[in-house]
Amino acid sequence: MAAADALSRIGLAGLAVMGQNLALNIAEKGFPISVYNRTISKVDETLDRADREGRLPLFGQYNPKDFILSIQKPRSVIILVKAGAPVDQTISALSEFMEPGDTIIDGGNEWYENTERRISEASSKGLLYIGMGVSGGEEGARNGPSLMPGGSFQAYLNVKDILEKVAAQVKDDGPCVTYIGEGGSGNFVKMVHNGIEYGDMQLISEAYDVLKNAGGLSNSELADIFAEWNRGELESFLIEITADIFQVKDYETGNGELVDKILDRTGMKGTGKWTVQQAAELSIAAPTIAASLDGRYLSGLKDEREAAAEIFRREGLKEEVINNVGVVDKKRLVDDVRQALYASKICSYAQGMNLLRAKSVEKGWNLNLGELARIWKGGCIIRAVFLDRIKKAYQRNPALANLLVDPEFAREMVQRQAAWRRVVGLAIQKGISVPGMSASLQYFDTYRRARLPANLVQAQRDYFGAHTYERIDRPGSYHTEWSKLARGATLSR
Numbered sequence: 001m002a003a004a005d006a007l008s009r010i011g012l013a014g015l016a017v018m019g020q021n022l023a024l025n026i027a028e029k030g031f032p033i034s035v036y037n038r039t040i041s042k043v044d045e046t047l048d049r050a051d052r053e054g055r056l057p058l059f060g061q062y063n064p065k066d067f068i069l070s071i072q073k074p075r076s077v078i079i080l081v082k083a084g085a086p087v088d089q090t091i092s093a094l095s096e097f098m099e100p101g102d103t104i105i106d107g108g109n110e111w112y113e114n115t116e117r118r119i120s121e122a123s124s125k126g127l128l129y130i131g132m133g134v135s136g137g138e139e140g141a142r143n144g145p146s147l148m149p150g151g152s153f154q155a156y157l158n159v160k161d162i163l164e165k166v167a168a169q170v171k172d173d174g175p176c177v178t179y180i181g182e183g184g185s186g187n188f189v190k191m192v193h194n195g196i197e198y199g200d201m202q203l204i205s206e207a208y209d210v211l212k213n214a215g216g217l218s219n220s221e222l223a224d225i226f227a228e229w230n231r232g233e234l235e236s237f238l239i240e241i242t243a244d245i246f247q248v249k250d251y252e253t254g255n256g257e258l259v260d261k262i263l264d265r266t267g268m269k270g271t272g273k274w275t276v277q278q279a280a281e282l283s284i285a286a287p288t289i290a291a292s293l294d295g296r297y298l299s300g301l302k303d304e305r306e307a308a309a310e311i312f313r314r315e316g317l318k319e320e321v322i323n324n325v326g327v328v329d330k331k332r333l334v335d336d337v338r339q340a341l342y343a344s345k346i347c348s349y350a351q352g353m354n355l356l357r358a359k360s361v362e363k364g365w366n367l368n369l370g371e372l373a374r375i376w377k378g379g380c381i382i383r384a385v386f387l388d389r390i391k392k393a394y395q396r397n398p399a400l401a402n403l404l405v406d407p408e409f410a411r412e413m414v415q416r417q418a419a420w421r422r423v424v425g426l427a428i429q430k431g432i433s434v435p436g437m438s439a440s441l442q443y444f445d446t447y448r449r450a451r452l453p454a455n456l457v458q459a460q461r462d463y464f465g466a467h468t469y470e471r472i473d474r475p476g477s478y479h480t481e482w483s484k485l486a487r488g489a490t491l492s493r
Helices: 017-028 040-052 064-069 084-093 112-123 139-141 153-167 186-211 219-229 239-248 271-281 287-298 300-312 330-363 369-375 385-398 407-429 437-448 455-466 482-492
Strands: 012-013 033-036 058-061 075-080 101-108 128-135 146-151
Touching: 012 064, 017 040, 017 058, 017 139, 017 153, 017 482, 033 040, 033 064, 040 058, 040 300, 064 084, 075 084, 075 153, 075 300, 084 101, 084 112, 084 287, 101 112, 101 153, 112 128, 112 146, 128 153, 139 186, 146 153, 146 186, 146 369, 186 219, 186 239, 186 287, 186 330, 186 437, 186 455, 219 239, 219 330, 271 330, 287 330, 287 407, 287 437, 330 369, 330 385, 330 407, 330 437, 369 385, 385 407, 385 455, 407 437, 455 482
Parallel strands: 012 033, 012 075, 033 058, 075 101, 101 128
Antiparallel strands: 128 146
16 A cells, blocks of 8 residues: 555564565554655565555555654654664664654664664663564564564553564464563574574584485485474474475476585574674583584685595595494484484573573573573474473573473483484594584583583693682682692602
8 A cells, every 4th residue: 555544553664575574464463554665666565565465554655754754653663674784874764753752673683782772872862762583584574473572661562462463373372472671682582592593403404414424314215304303302493494495306407306406505694603702701601502603614615625625535534434334223323313403402492591591690681581482482493392391491490500400301311312422423433523413412411510620720720820729628719839849749759
């Protein structure tokens, strides 16, 4: 619809596919919406879609002033443009016509500190501000995403009814949206969601690599296996789409499956890197997520890897020698990989949840980890059946130190650790890199040990830097003149 007699309930600026789809979703739920984009053709394109997809109450505007004035007060405007400077430019263009009490909602993958800066800047003009994580991709935006709004609580209340209708709906658990907390908490939670997503995707790719190159399974067999896994404890969006991917033929050549023709170089947009950086800043171990990031970096070195493969081949590294480790029992391998993947995924989620809690404490956000697990059950990329059990674990014990020590998950980790070790061991023997599964297993093994060799590391630090150490048998800090005592011990022998 080109114009509206009545004012729209909400506005949306930024009409790339995500923006278009979210606007159409809002309109389809019965909320009249005004849309705007600097490129006029995008407005017309969205209007055309609204007409074709059910004559939806969506109204196009062609300049910032008309756009803002077409929305009922207190106005709420969603911005879906590229993170960084484009957000600031869009805010500047729109806020000129906004009034105190109006709200700006940034739905992009923004760095949380930028959101906190913009909250302050908006507040100086009497405007309210929300930084809202939106997960689910283009399909989720159109049919029901997971939404993570943080910032002004009053601004959230102004649009709560819209967000609850637009979000994915999970049977018996409500809409996949909740007020996250103050400041940039919504963006931070979405960032960590994406970090967990990095870990998930890396682990699934490693499961594929082991099954294909150690087990010799075909794409057809892999499609069936992943489809079967998606009917059990691994049921999730990413497992589901992986099963689909293995079935798609390469229609360009008519030969084999498309997945085998895709260049083995993975792209990224930065949220995984931010997650690992924040984990380091907060001294939170997140080795699975970090390994997934390293995996993407190394995948980008395609030319170097091909050259290295040739260099090591010339130096005598023979794949047939690496692979000569006996016959693999395919049926057992499939079951072992399933268990290893499940246990590794739990480690990835545990690391993400620990990072969220640490940041929540630092910033005073009071994040509800069980509620975050609930809103990730539908709509988002990491939606999975076991998120319901993660939700219940934090409901049982909101102060849970680590997901791994929840009684139910602890039992499952113990039950699966033998299979997990077999998979990682087999991969190492065959020269198949499984950095995510290995990092997850080492995380588990390190966390479960009551005593680590860190005593030696601390002794070394005290030796060369007088950093002192604590003792296990008495309180206080101690320093030892290690070199003098060691020389004395040598002389006395």
